[in-house]
Amino acid sequence: MFGLLFFVLMAHTAYGDVSYSFPEEMKRGSVIGNIAKDLGLDVNRLSSRKARIDTEGNRKRFCDINLNTGELTVAERIDREEICGKKASCVIKQELVLENPLELHRFILNVEDINDNSPQFKESVIKFEIRESADKGSRYLLEEAYDADIGMNEVQSYTLQNNENCILNVVTRANGRKYGELVLNKELDREQQKEVTLILTAVDGGTPPRSGTVAIHVTVLDANDNAPVFSQAVYKVSLPENSPVDTVVVTVSATDADEEQNGEVTYAFGHLPQKFLQLFFIDAVSGVIKLTGQIDYEEESTIELPIQAKDGQGLASYSTVLIDIVDINDNAPIIILKSLNSPVPENAFPGTEVGIINVQDRDSENNGQVRCSIQQNVPFKLVPSIKNYYSLVTTGELDRELLSDYNLTITATDEGSPPLSSTKNLHLTVADVNDNPPVFQEHNYRAHVQENNKPGSSICSVSATDPDWRQNGTVVYSLLSSDVNGSPVSSFLSINGDTGVIHAVRSFDYEQLKSFKVLVLARDNGSPPLSSNVSVSVFISDENDNSPQILYPSPEGNSFMTEMVPKAAQAGSLVSKVIAVDADSGQNAWLSYHIIKATDPGLFTIGVHSGEIRTQRDISESDSMKQNLIVSVRDNGQPSLSATCALYLLISDNLAEVPELKDMSHDESSSKLTFYLIIALVSVSTFFLTFIIIILAVRFCRRRKPRLLFDGAVAIPSAYLPPNYAEVEGAGTLRSTYNYDAYLTTGSRTSDFKFVRSYNEGTLTADLTLKKTQSAVDDLEGLDAEMSDSYQVGLSLSLKNIWWIEIVKKCIFPHSTASTRH
Numbered sequence: 108m109f110g111l112l113f114f115v116l117m118a119h120t121a122y123g124d125v126s127y128s129f130p131e132e133m134k135r136g137s138v139i140g141n142i143a144k145d146l147g148l149d150v151n152r153l154s155s156r157k158a159r160i161d162t163e164g165n166r167k168r169f170c171d172i173n174l175n176t177g178e179l180t181v182a183e184r185i186d187r188e189e190i191c192g193k194k195a196s197c198v199i200k201q202e203l204v205l206e207n208p209l210e211l212h213r214f215i216l217n218v219e220d221i222n223d224n225s226p227q228f229k230e231s232v233i234k235f236e237i238r239e240s241a242d243k244g245s246r247y248l249l250e251e252a253y254d255a256d257i258g259m260n261e262v263q264s265y266t267l268q269n270n271e272n273c274i275l276n277v278v279t280r281a282n283g284r285k286y287g288e289l290v291l292n293k294e295l296d297r298e299q300q301k302e303v304t305l306i307l308t309a310v311d312g313g314t315p316p317r318s319g320t321v322a323i324h325v326t327v328l329d330a331n332d333n334a335p336v337f338s339q340a341v342y343k344v345s346l347p348e349n350s351p352v353d354t355v356v357v358t359v360s361a362t363d364a365d366e367e368q369n370g371e372v373t374y375a376f377g378h379l380p381q382k383f384l385q386l387f388f389i390d391a392v393s394g395v396i397k398l399t400g401q402i403d404y405e406e407e408s409t410i411e412l413p414i415q416a417k418d419g420q421g422l423a424s425y426s427t428v429l430i431d432i433v434d435i436n437d438n439a440p441i442i443i444l445k446s447l448n449s450p451v452p453e454n455a456f457p458g459t460e461v462g463i464i465n466v467q468d469r470d471s472e473n474n475g476q477v478r479c480s481i482q483q484n485v486p487f488k489l490v491p492s493i494k495n496y497y498s499l500v501t502t503g504e505l506d507r508e509l510l511s512d513y514n515l516t517i518t519a520t521d522e523g524s525p526p527l528s529s530t531k532n533l534h535l536t537v538a539d540v541n542d543n544p545p546v547f548q549e550h551n552y553r554a555h556v557q558e559n560n561k562p563g564s565s566i567c568s569v570s571a572t573d574p575d576w577r578q579n580g581t582v583v584y585s586l587l588s589s590d591v592n593g594s595p596v597s598s599f600l601s602i603n604g605d606t607g608v609i610h611a612v613r614s615f616d617y618e619q620l621k622s623f624k625v626l627v628l629a630r631d632n633g634s635p636p637l638s639s640n641v642s643v644s645v646f647i648s649d650e651n652d653n654s655p656q657i658l659y660p661s662p663e664g665n666s667f668m669t670e671m672v673p674k675a676a677q678a679g680s681l682v683s684k685v686i687a688v689d690a691d692s693g694q695n696a697w698l699s700y701h702i703i704k705a706t707d708p709g710l711f712t713i714g715v716h717s718g719e720i721r722t723q724r725d726i727s728e729s730d731s732m733k734q735n736l737i738v739s740v741r742d743n744g745q746p747s748l749s750a751t752c753a754l755y756l757l758i759s760d761n762l763a764e765v766p767e768l769k770d771m772s773h774d775e776s777s778s779k780l781t782f783y784l785i786i787a788l789v790s791v792s793t794f795f796l797t798f799i800i801i802i803l804a805v806r807f808c809r810r811r812k813p814r815l816l817f818d819g820a821v822a823i824p825s826a827y828l829p830p831n832y833a834e835v836e837g838a839g840t841l842r843s844t845y846n847y848d849a850y851l852t853t854g855s856r857t858s859d860f861k862f863v864r865s866y867n868e869g870t871l872t873a874d875l876t877l878k879k880t881q882s883a884v885d886d887l888e889g890l891d892a893e894m895s896d897s898y899q900v901g902l903s904l905s906l907k908n909i910w911w912i913e914i915v916k917k918c919i920f921p922h923s924t925a926s927t928r929h
């Protein structure tokens with residue numbers, strides 16, 4: 108842009124500015140010329156480019172531009188005489204400014220003179236006194252007529268009214284002006300004529316010509332008189348401008364050869380424009396010329412004062428004082444802001460032109476030479492353009508977020524001594540561009556939420572800031588769509604777009620979901636918008652919302668879940684184990700076991716954390732055969748939850764010794780053998796299952812852990828565990844993923860056996876209802892063998908209580924058992 112501007116200006120200065128000549132005193136609105144056409148500008152864009160006329164300095168604007176046609180028109184009355192006075196050419200400099208891109212064209216208005224002023228004499232009557240003895244051919248200088256116009260429109264000729272005595276001689280001066288001399292053509296005779304009156308007419312060369320007249324009044328004297336004579340024809344003086352009032356400019360003097368009153372000379376100015384009359388005073392007696400006002404070199408550089416000396420008789424002669432005014436550095440430079448593109452977008456490239464500055468100094472020579480500068484530490488500089496014009500351009504990147512406005516100070520200094528300077532302050536603002544994405548205050552966010560929270564509760568808030576302006580810096584939050592556990596993230600969380608507060612949409616269950624991660628997007632409202640994202644990790648913490656679940660014995664408290672305790676059991680023997688799990692974690696799943704009710708409180712103890720029931724002392728004969736225990740399992744949550752179960756223990760070596768068991772039979776008519784068999788089968792199934800679980804546990808634990816979780820007198824079938832039950836560390840319970848087939852005998856009078864798949868959804872006790880079937884089954888020996896084959900390792904490891912097999916065999920095969928015993 109700058110380059111283009113420079114080119115345009117240079118082109119016109121190189122070939123001369125466009126100039127228009129036209130006569131003064133044209134009507135307002137008269138067309139001077141078509142400047143758009145002359146400069147090759149697009150007329151249609153004049154208005155959008157804000158074409159306007161500027162003037163140099165603070166002078167008047169004389170013309171306007173018609174934005175529709177590109178024509179220059181007269182804006183106000185132009186009086187050449189007022190603007191330029193007697194100057195031979197009257198030139199007005201004007202400027203045409205266009206924006207976007209910035210262009211500046213200088214053009215010149217050349218105002219031509221029209222003959223609108225008539226010649227004028229200073230006074231209406233010129234008085235002369237001429238001696239009667241004056242010779243023929245004597246010359247008397249006549250005052251010059253003044254015409255404000257110039258050139259041909261000035262006074263071109265004088266004519267004198269016809270008369271007997273005088274003729275007129277017109278003299279042309281070096282500067283082209285003319286004046287007249289009265290030449291005596293015939294001697295005067297006072298006796299004949301005491302006074303003569305003549306009319307002098309001055310005519311200018313205009314078309315039509317204008318004229319002015321003056322009367323010449325000649326008094327004929329009989330004395331012998333002389334006119335005064337100036338010491339110099341021209342007095343040349345130099346006077347510094349701004350000289351104080353009362354400064355003596357020059358003293359003129361004229362001498363008169365006459366004596367007495369006739370020789371007394373008085374001085375006066377000739378014709379002087381009004382403004383000079385206010386500046387100078389001449390002492391009529393002494394001829395001292397003094398300053399009475401301020402003279403200004405910038406207004407006039409030379410002043411010509413016509414002087415007249417007259418003696419007492421009225422005889423006059425003329426001289427001129429030429430004052431050469433010396434320039435003094437009395438004008439500080441003026442800084443004019445021609446245009447300013449504010450605000451500047453912050454992404455403007457370095458070198459972008461933001462303004463045009465013009466400096467002017469009315470002084471001349473060095474006093475008018477100006478240097479222009481801008482303060483340091485701002486990303487702007489001034490580039491000199493054509494004479495006295497500077498472009499203000501950026502030198503670096505602007506960043507509104509760092510500094511949104513600049514106060515520029517431009518200083519202009521001239522080269523006078525002492526130099527004068529002036530400053531101008533510019534206020535420049537930087538416009539925003541959406542160049543900053545929102546930035547989160549943290550790199551990632553973590554939210555902790557208790558399970559069973561209320562849906563809609565807020566769990567955390569994120570916050571991002573964007574330093575841009577207004578909507579470019581307004582942050583809107585949203586969740587980036589993704590899946591959590593196969594469901595859309597919106598079914599878990601929602602975010603307030605304005606505040607960044609994140610709400611839970613549902614109630615969380617720690618047992619199903621322990622943690623998840625979502626991405627939050629922060630976007631500003633610019634166009635195009637900028638965004639950034641951050642991850643929010645949500646951790647769900649456990650609450651004690653699951654009570655312990657007792658797996659063994661079955662909490663339903665079925666009476667068939669009876670443990671046999673041999674009479675010979677010693678203190679510390681393991682008789683059973685309560686197994687419970689808790690779906691919670693940590694403290695909430697840390698279980699403790701307590702016997703809360705016992706038939707004989709001193710007989711059995713339970714391991715507080717193992718759940719193992721052991722005899723506390725040796726069994727004695729006096730102990731009741733049937734022992735009931737109520738065990739409570741409690742977790743360690745706050746508040747803690749608990750579950751209870753009942754255990755039935757029989758102190759006996761022989762089922763036959765248990766008469767009470769008869770009552771448990773469902774079939775009143777069953778034989779005694781059937782009762783025994785049932786009891787035996789119950790025990791068999793119980794311990795059989797226990798074994799299998801032990802075996803599985805042992806295998807599993809060997810594979811997974813080097814150490815048994817508990818020693819294998821009691822085990823639980825996997826079917827007792829809730830589906831998908833997960834291992835909880837430290838809880839001391841089993842992980843179970845194994846299923847197995849269990850074999851139960853069904854009791855009947857005919858001693859038929861059937862293998863039944865018995866475990867289903869933890870309903871072992873329910874399946875214990877005995878069923879009669881016709882299918883043939885292997886005897887227990889076969890069963891034993893099969894078991895041994897399958898679970899050899901397990902059996903060898905954990906078969907501790909062999910005694911129950913003996914009981915079973917005794918019940919089923921009384922004879923063979925007897926024979927073995929005997």
Ligand SMILES: *[C@@H]1O[C@H](CO)[C@@H](O)[C@H](O)[C@H]1NC(C)=O
Binds near residue numbers: 512514
């Ligand atoms: C510029 O000047 C104005 C008032 O003159 C002031 O309020 C503002 O803070 C200034 N700016 C800078 C960047 O100095």
Ligand SMILES: *[C@@H]1O[C@H](CO)[C@@H](O)[C@H](O)[C@H]1NC(C)=O
Binds near residue numbers: 540
């Ligand atoms: C925002 O930035 C865009 C450019 O990215 C700009 O045009 C617009 O003026 C800016 N808005 C404000 C309010 O500053």
Ligand SMILES: *[C@@H]1O[C@H](CO)[C@@H](O)[C@H](O)[C@H]1NC(C)=O
Binds near residue numbers: 587639640641
């Ligand atoms: C999240 O931000 C990273 C960089 O911070 C970007 O690579 C990724 O594309 C963004 N993800 C989305 C979905 O906008």
